[in-house]
Amino acid sequence: MPRTKNTKVTKQRRKKIMKMAKGYFGSKRTLYRTANEQVMRSMRYQYRDRKQRKRQFRKLWITRINAACQLNDIKYSRFIHGLKIMNIEIDRKILSDIAIHDPNAFSKYCELAKEGLKKAETILPTPKQTSPSYVSLDNLDLVVEPKVKTKVVEKEVVVAPKIEKEVIVKTEPKQNEADLNSKTVAELRDFAKNLGLTGFSSLKKAELISLILNN
Template sequence: MPRAKRGVKARRRRNRILKVASGFRSGRRKIWRRAVEAVHHAWMHAYRGRKQKKRDMRRLWIVRINAATRPHGLSYSRFIHGLAQSGIEIDRRALAELAVNDPAAFGVVVDSAKAALAA
C-alpha cells in the first residue's frame, strides 16, 4: 500500500486556521499551535457573545420601556401586567421602538394598559 503523506489536506487545514487568525497579534497569527488555540478561544467567545447580545438587548429594551412608562404614572412591571390583561401582544423590542420614536403612540398603549388595570 502506498504511503499517504497528507500534504495537500494538512496544508489546506492549516491555511484555513491561519487565515482566520490573520488579524491576531504576534505569534498567535503565525505559529500553528498558538493560532489553533487562539482561534478556538475566539470561536468560543463569539458563540457566547451571540447569546450575550440577545440578553443585553432585552435589558436595554426593558430599561427604555420603564423610562417611558414612569411619566405616565406606571412602573414597568405594572405596565407589562396591564398589557397582558388588555390582550395586547407587542414584544419588548417593538415597545421600546415606540417609546423612543413615537411617544404619542406609546402613550395610547400605556393608556390601554392603565384601563385594563383599573377594570
C-alpha cells in the same frame, strides 16, 4: 512502499485556521500553533457571547421601557400586565423603539394598559379582610377529669433450684496380659483409643500391651 503523509488535508486544515486568524495581531496571525490556540479560544467566546447578547439586549429594552413608563405614571410590571389583558402583543424591542422615537404613541399604549388594569379590577374584586372572630370562654362548661393514681405492685420472683446432672463414667474392665496377647495390633490400637490413650500409632504390639496395662 512510500509512506503517505496526507499533506493535502493537513495543508487545507492549516489554511482554514490561518484564514480565520486573518485580523489578529503579531504571531497569532502568522504562526500556525499560536493562531490555532487563539482561534479555538475565540470560538468559545463566540458561543458564550451569542447567548449573553440576547440577555443584555433584553435588559436594555426593559430599562428603556421602564424609564418611559415612569414618565406616564405607571410601573413596568403593571404596564406589561395591562397590555396582556388588552391582548396587545408587542415585543419589548418594538416598545423600546416606540418609547425613544415616538413618546406620544407610547403614552397611548400606557393609557390602554391602565384601562385593562381597571377592567381586571372590576371583574375580579379583591377580597376584603375580615376581622378575626373571638370565642368567649364564659359560656363554655369545662369538665376537668380527676387524675387517677396508679399503684405499682412489685411481684416476687421465685428462683427454681438448679438440678445437677449426674455424670456417669463408663469404665471398661481391665484385661489380663493373656487376653491382650491374643489380639492383633489393630484391635489393640482400637482398644487403646477407646480407653482415651494417645501416642500409640507408632508402637509395636509389646509396647501397646505395656501401655494398656500401665493405664
